Amino acid sequence: MTRLIWKFLNAPLLILVILFAVSIQTTIFFPPYLIYLKPDVILIAVVWFALKREFLEGGVLTLICAEIAEIHSSGIQGVFFATYMAVFLTVKGFSNYFVFPKLKNAVVMVLFISVFWKALALAFTSSFVDFYRQWRQTLEFLLPGAIVEGALAYWGFQFMEKFDWKTYKNPQALRALEDELHLEEEGF
Amino acid sequence: MGSAQMLKYIREYRFYIILFFFILLPVLAIDTSTRSPREYRFYDRVIVGVTSPVQVVITWVLDSCVSAYNNYVYLWETRKHNEDLLNENRKLLTTIVNLRETQEENRRLRRLLSFKEDFKLDTVVARVIARDVTTEFRAIRINRGESHGIQKDMPVVTSSGIVGRVFRTTNKTADVITVLDLLSAVDIIVKRSRVRGIIEGFTEDVAQMKFALRTDDILPGDLLISSGLGGIFPKGVSVGRVSKVQKKPYGISQFVEVEPSVDFSRLEEVLIITRFPSSPVHLETIE
Numbered sequence: 128m129t130r131l132i133w134k135f136l137n138a139p140l141l142i143l144v145i146l147f148a149v150s151i152q153t154t155i156f157f158p159p160y161l162i163y164l165k166p167d168v169i170l171i172a173v174v175w176f177a178l179k180r181e182f183l184e185g186g187v188l189t190l191i192c193a194e195i196a197e198i199h200s201s202g203i204q205g206v207f208f209a210t211y212m213a214v215f216l217t218v219k220g221f222s223n224y225f226v227f228p229k230l231k232n233a234v235v236m237v238l239f240i241s242v243f244w245k246a247l248a249l250a251f252t253s254s255f256v257d258f259y260r261q262w263r264q265t266l267e268f269l270l271p272g273a274i275v276e277g278a279l280a281y282w283g284f285q286f287m288e289k290f291d292w293k294t295y296k297n298p299q300a301l302r303a304l305e306d307e308l309h310l311e312e313e314g315f
Numbered sequence: 316m317g318s319a320q321m322l323k324y325i326r327e328y329r330f331y332i333i334l335f336f337f338i339l340l341p342v343l344a345i346d347t348s349t350r351s352p353r354e355y356r357f358y359d360r361v362i363v364g365v366t367s368p369v370q371v372v373i374t375w376v377l378d379s380c381v382s383a384y385n386n387y388v389y390l391w392e393t394r395k396h397n398e399d400l401l402n403e404n405r406k407l408l409t410t411i412v413n414l415r416e417t418q419e420e421n422r423r424l425r426r427l428l429s430f431k432e433d434f435k436l437d438t439v440v441a442r443v444i445a446r447d448v449t450t451e452f453r454a455i456r457i458n459r460g461e462s463h464g465i466q467k468d469m470p471v472v473t474s475s476g477i478v479g480r481v482f483r484t485t486n487k488t489a490d491v492i493t494v495l496d497l498l499s500a501v502d503i504i505v506k507r508s509r510v511r512g513i514i515e516g517f518t519e520d521v522a523q524m525k526f527a528l529r530t531d532d533i534l535p536g537d538l539l540i541s542s543g544l545g546g547i548f549p550k551g552v553s554v555g556r557v558s559k560v561q562k563k564p565y566g567i568s569q570f571v572e573v574e575p576s577v578d579f580s581r582l583e584e585v586l587i588i589t590r591f592p593s594s595p596v597h598l599e600t601i602e
Contacts, residue, residue: 251345
């Protein structure tokens, strides 16, 4: 029973972890030389949801993450919903056709997805503000952002893997739990 | 069609139905009629209620650490040459750290106070606790909100000039759209030639003056002040200085780059103007 509660608490706890990460992200990168190292933790979380969650659950979590991003930014209404959902659907689509057997494969994908997300954000915002003003900013932060997000994804994915295992969200942990419940039902 | 058959269809096309909603929701969320960020809803306030105390604590811890480190480095050489005074130094170090921080804060607050008195404004002092979640936008969060009398569209300034305007609030915090933000627009006047224009965000550290005609008299180094139009900012507050002027051989406008008066990389305390005189402020000397 305790394990089922843990499994149920996986998503709310993960959202709390993301909120905490966003709080750090918005506070410690104040100095101008640190701004290039500012990662997008929500993007990493969205990629994780696309890879490790079912379609409906992952999509809903992505929408919640987009909501968190929107209220911590002056971004135009809906831009985060559109861009993060596009990332989620793209990664989900890719994961149906390609296998990411190792962590480093997923990390490489985060690098590309980071560039993809920035291009999407540029496309959306340029319909509201001058394209020239925005592309300079995007270009400036494109590579540092991708590298930092790739590096953070390496640890982030390891953490979330462990977190999923502890909260019985991981398929193997879930299978072990089901086997155990089955054995209990059988009277062992 | 019976309900059983309907359910069967829903189950069969479950994926496509969910996909449809996942595409529809962001499309509905995008507000094409306005460039502005949206207001807080009740659940947004809950989320901000969770993150803002964490942001306050992290900012405080970071400030304390940086301050302590700076002072420790400052005193390091002295300590080496004064071994006998080591113990006393250690005792005094904590006091010095606190005093230096207080002194620095005092200096900044004194300048803010002098600014406030010069302009005859009702203001609230606030501390910057967080920045925008992405590098694409440049909002900041401050530790004063509705309970301190802060409302939407109130101007935010420092003794150096305009920071931005409040665009949404919670009970304890407020989000400020800075003059460097892509969605910001401040009506300005070139102080020397009285040419008008609008300042919009451009990159991480410079803004752009829009609607400057080729024939307009604008030179690098010109001071730009708020015009007071729109009723958000008081007239005569410094916004920035012209850092670059480019006139193309064709076209009706010129490109004017502006360095903001406020150093956003060192922004710690700000003033939120809760009320200012409707008549133009006579001072235009905050340079």
